[in-house]
Amino acid sequence: MSNQANKVKFLTYPERIRSRLERTGEIVFIDGQHVTPSQIWQFMTEEAPKRFPYAYDTKTYNIVRLSDDVDFVSGIKYNYIELTWRDRMLAARSKGIPLILNEGGGQTRDPYYAAGAIPLRPGAVSTWVREMEDGLDLHQIDLRNTAIMESGRKLITIEACNQIGAHAAISDGVVDVDMLAPFLCLRCSDVAYLVEKHRSSQRSYPLQLIDYPINNQVNKEWAVEYFASNLKRLIASILNITSAGMTEDGLKEEIKLHNKMRRLALDIHELWWSANIPPTNSTDFNNIRIFGNDPCGVSAISAISILEETKQEVHERIKNSIKGAGLTDDPVRLFACGSCVSPNPTVVDRAGGVVVGKDDWLSGLYIEVKENGNPYGNLAKANLSISYEQPIEVRALWTVEQIKKSKADGMIFMHQWGCNYQSAVSRMVADIVKEKAGIPTLVIEVDELDKAEALEQSQNRVESFIEMLR
Numbered sequence: 001m002s003n004q005a006n007k008v009k010f011l012t013y014p015e016r017i018r019s020r021l022e023r024t025g026e027i028v029f030i031d032g033q034h035v036t037p038s039q040i041w042q043f044m045t046e047e048a049p050k051r052f053p054y055a056y057d058t059k060t061y062n063i064v065r066l067s068d069d070v071d072f073v074s075g076i077k078y079n080y081i082e083l084t085w086r087d088r089m090l091a092a093r094s095k096g097i098p099l100i101l102n103e104g105g106g107q108t109r110d111p112y113y114a115a116g117a118i119p120l121r122p123g124a125v126s127t128w129v130r131e132m133e134d135g136l137d138l139h140q141i142d143l144r145n146t147a148i149m150e151s152g153r154k155l156i157t158i159e160a161c162n163q164i165g166a167h168a169a170i171s172d173g174v175v176d177v178d179m180l181a182p183f184l185c186l187r188c189s190d191v192a193y194l195v196e197k198h199r200s201s202q203r204s205y206p207l208q209l210i211d212y213p214i215n216n217q218v219n220k221e222w223a224v225e226y227f228a229s230n231l232k233r234l235i236a237s238i239l240n241i242t243s244a245g246m247t248e249d250g251l252k253e254e255i256k257l258h259n260k261m262r263r264l265a266l267d268i269h270e271l272w273w274s275a276n277i278p279p280t281n282s283t284d285f286n287n288i289r290i291f292g293n294d295p296c297g298v299s300a301i302s303a304i305s306i307l308e309e310t311k312q313e314v315h316e317r318i319k320n321s322i323k324g325a326g327l328t329d330d331p332v333r334l335f336a337c338g339s340c341v342s343p344n345p346t347v348v349d350r351a352g353g354v355v356v357g358k359d360d361w362l363s364g365l366y367i368e369v370k371e372n373g374n375p376y377g378n379l380a381k382a383n384l385s386i387s388y389e390q391p392i393e394v395r396a397l398w399t400v401e402q403i404k405k406s407k408a409d410g411m412i413f414m415h416q417w418g419c420n421y422q423s424a425v426s427r428m429v430a431d432i433v434k435e436k437a438g439i440p441t442l443v444i445e446v447d448e449l450d451k452a453e454a455l456e457q458s459q460n461r462v463e464s465f466i467e468m469l470r
């Protein structure tokens, strides 16, 4: 290790947490693997610090670091799930569970799980890449990610957003998936041609595009039927590559469980928003929002238990006026908008702020799929009504509502360089929010998607915004 590396301060979990973690339930994954809280403790305190030192590096500009809040026991479970992505995906695949790249945004994951597959976001592909080699520090993983991204730029285009890195990792065989099945919805300018590029790559993948009728089509019968037929085709294609079968009742059952997950994560949000003192820091709150949408290979029943434990823990913290670790007293409340990139949560917390929500992942939690009747039509209708996918003004007005509920003091719309749709709509969303919610807004373009280290330039702007709000 260099002298500089020796100066890195690493996060450790104190022994006092162990017994609290051991009183929680085990985690069950969809391949049937069980992990006990004792095994989670052993992994997080002994194995992972050696294998993934970058995650324990407490630097402010580390975007992929673990939360400072070592006393938030539910947070340890979310971190375990994150740090075991690659191990778990390889194990699942060896048992015949297909992995499906499902980019495109906030669609519900119920159909993928019902068909016995695991959907992988491009972000999960990047996590997999980070976890490929043991012992790397923050800078080393960033260099490797950048090299993969650059190989994608050479192969495909220099104009795409950094999500090209996930596609390059798949084309180069660094990450193995069984199918590419993205939603072609409004939010994303690049997914369609990044996916199409695989048709001419050396490696050949089954490709299933799910065409999402845009511009407020939810009340049109043709759109619901058309989208439902796309979902039916998606499930049929997954079933073609797996030995698992699926009945319509099985799909309905999965929908019920995912509805419950989304509802629980939303309940936690409402509880969190109602508190005078923020009960978690920004990193932990972000994790809850993501997990409510995407159980990351955990069985839905087990995901529900984890969310129930989280709700209980958040409730206890509110009752005892416990503040999320790393937050200042009375932090400035920031609402985040935009796809794929967000303000670095550690920067926000250390600058005196806290992230109280993010439009993209939050809109997914509001999805309630009808549980009776035709499940494909119900899924289509629910997905077509996602607030984030509506025409810009409708999306912005829904955002205003969330900003009021979360009592945000300011809003930051962040978009990645190369993300043509989000960059185009950002100013309009921000202006509507400013006018209707009466709070200051900031629009920032960044180049941080899939990177592990945030740039000082974007950090400074977030810090100055928080200072201004204060």
Ligand code: SF4
Binding pocket: 161, 162, 163, 187, 188, 189, 190, 191, 339, 340, 341, 416, 418, 419, 420, 422, 449
């Ligand atoms: S940053 Fe924009 S263009 Fe890139 S994947 Fe996300 S939504 Fe799509």
